Amino acid sequence: MAEETLLSVDEALARVLAKAVRADSRCVPVERALGLVLGETVCAERDSPPFDRAMMDGYAVHGADAGRTVRLVGEVAAGDEGASAKPLEAGTAVRIMTGACVPAGAEAVVPLEDVTLAEESLLPVPSTVTAEQHIARRGCETRAGTAVVREGDIITPLVAGTLAGVGYEAVAVYPPPRLAILATGNELGASGAAGIRDTNTPMLAVLARSMRVPEPECFRVGDTLASLNSALGACESATHVLLTGGVSAGAYDLVPEALAAWGAKPLLHKVRQKPGKPLLVATRTSAEGHDQLIFGLPGNPLAAHLGFQRYVAPALRVYMNKSPEPRRERATLTTALSGDRTRTTFALATLRGGGGEADARWWAEPVRLRGSADLYSAAKANALLRVEPGQTLAAGSEVVADWLVGCEAEPTLE
């Protein structure tokens, strides 16, 4: 098949997204929900603050007593209920702690550091006291019944605090996918000179973890239909199945046949891209009744990596009710970059600079590979650039760089 007639990268992604489903929401402990998307809108079940709250350590006074000396008649600590039940009489004050209930009738809190007691129980109230100072009235932050966080919000530390504030220890979220990873190939882990190490499983497992997939199930599979069938049979619970290797034209490339036997329907096979042309994607309904997306990634680690970044990651994001798009930056290309003649090229690059710099500019430096499977040079990449067939991007031109999953900018020591 001439490369020009292969499926375009945009059409391939569109086909994957058309079949990408969203998870059903389910309840998880708030402390483990960081970065997940809320599956419910949560309302305050009571006013906040739930009582008139002192916001400083000091003295609760009547506003009308500004400029007068009043008598200290007691104290209210935070969490201290009895004392607050008694209304404050004119001409008196109580010592009060941050977070405590302001007694009825009190209209201001005079901070501790703003006054000196005349005698132990005589308080000169400054004339500058203003009504309501350092008091947060019941319900001023939120009223019972008001939505405090909404379905679709991402759970951040502040959202976790808010959920705790309204009494939620667990909350409905769109949960992470259940992932199975099958590395095929007799050469993987084989002893002797022709054996090679399986780099795809650790790489894909770390990619999955970086997207909050808790424990991907991993299988190593030899180049026989029987071992492929048996491993696939253990994947009924998975929502997404990733295979590596065995999708090209070789005599030992049994993945298409095994997937057909498993009842998977092909969605696409071969994409006009470099690397990763032999990509195969299929769909299936699992024996447990849920939809499955199955990705046959090439065995070349850089091709498998691209397949994950470009097609698997968007589907996983949709599953978690997030935008399929990666984070991206506009960047200046440091050196010229040429694409393949007939295929869309996805080139690895290192992004540097950004908002921490004076001009906030990002620089994208293409990674030079020593061969199409050179994982070692690729290790310094954190972003992906796209070059159209036959296109050459000049040094200094502006490009869009997609952050690689698992490499989202974190300042490093240079």
Added chain:
Amino acid sequence: MAEETLLSVDEALARVLAKAVRADSRCVPVERALGLVLGETVCAERDSPPFDRAMMDGYAVHGADAGRTVRLVGEVAAGDEGASAKPLEAGTAVRIMTGACVPAGAEAVVPLEDVTLAEESLLPVPSTVTAEQHIARRGCETRAGTAVVREGDIITPLVAGTLAGVGYEAVAVYPPPRLAILATGNELGASGAAGIRDTNTPMLAVLARSMRVPEPECFRVGDTLASLNSALGACESATHVLLTGGVSAGAYDLVPEALAAWGAKPLLHKVRQKPGKPLLVATRTSAEGHDQLIFGLPGNPLAAHLGFQRYVAPALRVYMNKSPEPRRERATLTTALSGDRTRTTFALATLRGGGGEADARWWAEPVRLRGSADLYSAAKANALLRVEPGQTLAAGSEVVADWLVGCEAEPTLE
């Protein structure tokens, strides 16, 4: 003490960083090391590829046979050692699979799809075959003894794959800190109208998790010296101790006294900032012999949050051998923002836009709080803005926005 004479926010951070130590490196499984910093330089222990590797499915041929018809004499599969031991004779070819050893003497691989066999064992070699095509020679990617990843590199999925490629299942990293969180206050979890929920512990625990701290130890402590002392006594293993509440001037603010009794040396107390002025930081040598940094954060959740973002997070990053700086962006302010008259104000904001937009511009919208402890409105924030004392930033002005820990940009569905 007049606020003008309080410690500046820059001096406070400098004092914390001066005492922030880096962890000793230790070995962890590669699959759990995402985002940590390598504590060793790792070298390839053999050439990669370890043999001359076919990069396509096809036929291994002699370059001199271009344009001739040659005889197929066998096949070599990936992982298949015996066959590759035999050198290829002129006038012959072998069927070869991607990832297999190219036989000695072969100088090119002709892809399967580029030829049609004349008869079952006769292969017309295209005249366009070029020397070395689709062969990755032994050692072309990396040579035995060459460094493939370096101390200081952050572990990404591609780095994990590289480590697997050189046989590493575990690797030395700068590990995450061991964190203890002590929430003080009789009002926390108290039943009845004066009780409030503890929002600080879940919020700080999620903040810690977002920085890869695995399981912070959490304690709830009443307002007595005895309960504080007892909880601190359980923190000897912690590298960093966070307390919330009890650091102001109130009669129940026992943290300074308890810390002194525990042998902690004050590093600073009170900072010219809003929120979070009562911050207290101390240092100590634990009974186990390691350095400890102790943060007395205010009880107000927004003040505790700021204290974590501004002082705790940089110390934790340094511990993991990362830059203390947060990720930041240049952004355009959407509405005017005024600072406190005498203190540096840290205002929460929502960052929107960025590299995914046509103009790559970020917009920072200050979050309007309904009171100084309004966690509910704060929940939509993902960034922090700094306003100097007495300063007003005009709408439309350019500001530097620090991403909040745990909120680093992730595209959301709008």
